[in-house]
Amino acid sequence: MRKKGANGQESRAKLLMIAANEFARSGYHHTKISTIVSRAGLTQPSFYLYFESKEAIFRELVGNFRSGLKELIEGSRLEGGIREDDVPDRLLAVLTSLFEYLGKDPDSTQIGFYISEESAAIKSEMAAMIANNLRAEQQEGYFRAEADMAVISESLVGVIERLTLQELLNGKRPSGDLARHVVNLFMHGICEHPYGRVSGDKFQGV
Amino acid sequence: MRKKGANGQESRAKLLMIAANEFARSGYHHTKISTIVSRAGLTQPSFYLYFESKEAIFRELVGNFRSGLKELIEGSRLEGGIREDDVPDRLLAVLTSLFEYLGKDPDSTQIGFYISEESAAIKSEMAAMIANNLRAEQQEGYFRAEADMAVISESLVGVIERLTLQELLNGKRPSGDLARHVVNLFMHGICEHPYGRVSGDKFQGV
């Protein structure tokens, strides 16, 4: 006769899930081990059967999110040789899958993007990878040569993190919708009648 | 010769400044009153001479940042009747002063944008105000009629917060530079040769 929850893997997974939820809702410091185990129907010492410390479980959550994100982005470089007309659709596909990733586990996204002290690093890493992708594509002539891809990629990350928080995680808009908005913004801007770009003595064109 | 710190207002201001710095560097919970007062050359009880609690001084800091930001944005609507050609320059001016505000007191910006639990609310408020401004300008024909200003303003806030953190606060680029990049991105996008916009059955154009 198995004891209730006697399957260690189950308990571990349960703790991980609940911890993610607590961290996402309350932040790292306000989350208490006692709350987590209590929601899991366990006691405090049991927690330490599966995780070394509060920090360890948090790191595991952040790590999972981070590596999944990295993998996704690494696999999304535009293949060379696609027709120029296809660029927007390719971008759209990439961004859609990115938003889908961010939306499928809101607690982890919350943690990785907004709670963790690693958040800044994660987004920087993300921006760097995107910048690489974009530069490669830029070299193939898909984007304006003078565009500063460091700034563009940081901007893109900023847009993504903001829309994720404000539109995606609370269910206001679906991934594809958001992706399309972003593509159109980054492709064409919002200006009615394109005219010259702003510049100045001390500024360089984007 | 005046006693060191014998002026209460000086002590208060000092504590406020040091607290901002500690909160910005270490976050709310890791910041200790003992550290703050020690850096100010005071003792713990003195802190409570000027502030009700740790939370109170934090709130004051956040409040100052928030109201300053609000005031700035509220005063920045494009006046109607300017020539269409001037729109980019006006936007540039607005964004420049915004980045300047965000860059002049990095600790407060850090707190208001990234540390406070109010951060989300602050940015939402900011996005809402910007959306209002943009809509007004949209009605005067400066921007594409079909652009969804809710998404645009959220995106703009995302870009601003990201560039502030990655480029402005660590001194990589000056306010004007960033502002110009943002204007160009939002005006025209990064696309080399404008072609049709992406769309889909279930999506509406931006």
Next chain:
Amino acid sequence: MRKKGANGQESRAKLLMIAANEFARSGYHHTKISTIVSRAGLTQPSFYLYFESKEAIFRELVGNFRSGLKELIEGSRLEGGIREDDVPDRLLAVLTSLFEYLGKDPDSTQIGFYISEESAAIKSEMAAMIANNLRAEQQEGYFRAEADMAVISESLVGVIERLTLQELLNGKRPSGDLARHVVNLFMHGICEHPYGRVSGDKFQGV
């Protein structure tokens, strides 16, 4: 061999007992959690395993005393229909059990009667219950019709609290002894030769 104090209920009871003693001897403010736990052979956090706060354990102590007292007095109304000659003996029994209650746990009595801010309320409640009992008995003709039972019961409470503190708690006299003194005083007074009662223009007889 059981670990010392490994039984939670024992620890709780121990803390409760020691706390009562400390509160009784030193008053609420001078009583330190550190002293209580140290006397119990525990550390401070253990205290919070069993009680929410210093105030909570104090309230529990006061509450226990109060409810026990209430129960005792509520159950002590003289049954109607007893012979008039038996009234003193019945009163004697009631007062004896009251003094016994007050004397069996001196620390709690000290707390409930003299330390707690609720003391006044406790004694008022006690006086009100006694007044009710006395009035019922008065209606059955056991006591003089013109006696003001509000004043009498307050007086009785005053006598009880004073004798408890001065004679009972320090062991000078046993419960029965005190009860008998009180009965005789309230029944007959101390006057050698009963003469007329004092009265005055503006006073009503007791």
Next chain:
Amino acid sequence: MRKKGANGQESRAKLLMIAANEFARSGYHHTKISTIVSRAGLTQPSFYLYFESKEAIFRELVGNFRSGLKELIEGSRLEGGIREDDVPDRLLAVLTSLFEYLGKDPDSTQIGFYISEESAAIKSEMAAMIANNLRAEQQEGYFRAEADMAVISESLVGVIERLTLQELLNGKRPSGDLARHVVNLFMHGICEHPYGRVSGDKFQGV
């Protein structure tokens, strides 16, 4: 030109009065020097111009009450040789002046009787003096020879303190009224038909 409140004696008296009020209302520990001086329109250091410490001002208040009380009681022994019939009226007069003393400065009475740690001692002293007076009168045959004046005086003090708190200080009954109730109770008791006194094998008669 005199500074406001430049008269030291005025400030001192003011502090004393306010302190009495605060101590009476809030107890010793909850009373804060900061509150006292603030109500007096002074600052904290000024307090130490007139009193050595918080404890010192408290002691002064208690001392004043105590010595006034002592003086009053000492002067109230029944002169020998009065007619037996006059005893009640003499007692009445004594008790009336006692209640008047207790009622004229409620804050001080509150402090001396209920707040101070000296309260027990004050009442004991009071009981002892009363016992002396009563014994003297008992020897002159005014009271029953077998009455135990130690218990009687303690009881009397108990009645006085209780009626003072419950009836006098909150204005429910005037001094003379209370005094008369007490005299009648102690002279004759409340029994309708005097019958034998309770006694027991192990008890001695009052």
Next chain:
DNA sequence: TATGAATGAGTCTTCATTCAT
């Protein structure tokens, strides 16, 4: 006579973590 500014000393309370079973 009065005060602006500052502090020494002390206590409650919290929480992650562990031990023995």
Next chain:
DNA sequence: AATGAATGAAGACTCATTCAT
């Protein structure tokens, strides 16, 4: 696989009191 009981370490906050002016 799980837990009842216990703790080490740390930080916020309070208040009577004093110094220099």
